[in-house]
Amino acid sequence: MDEQKRQSMIAYLRRKMAKVGIRVGDVAAAIAEERARQKSARYRSAFGDTWDGKGDMPQWLWQATSAGQSLAHFAVEKSSKSTSGGRPSIDWSRDPFAGTRLATVRPS
Numbered sequence: 001m002d003e004q005k006r007q008s009m010i011a012y013l014r015r016k017m018a019k020v021g022i023r024v025g026d027v028a029a030a031i032a033e034e035r036a037r038q039k040s041a042r043y044r045s046a047f048g049d050t051w052d053g054k055g056d057m058p059q060w061l062w063q064a065t066s067a068g069q070s071l072a073h074f075a076v077e078k079s080s081k082s083t084s085g086g087r088p089s090i091d092w093s094r095d096p097f098a099g100t101r102l103a104t105v106r107p108s
Contacts, residue, residue: 043074050076 017023041050049060057065065071 041076043071044076045074 017027037050040052042053043051043061045060045064047060049058051058051061061071061074064074
């Protein structure tokens, strides 16, 4: 993304945030909270639902295991950042535009 498009996107997001009363600090706090929650997750669904393994099993995981799926299938891999010489892996779970039109627009 070139710098002009980036600045345009930032200005657009700031206008939208101001319109609904969201401050930059609110976004930063929400991101920090989400990262902490993701780090403590031991199990994750394909939709991003997580569970840290403490307390009652959440409904999504209970239904999946009741249907025959193994608990290990949802286990989060705690791998070290190793480079095996292959293609670098990309973590799309933190993409702020995932599921929006911005994720599907092709650069011109």
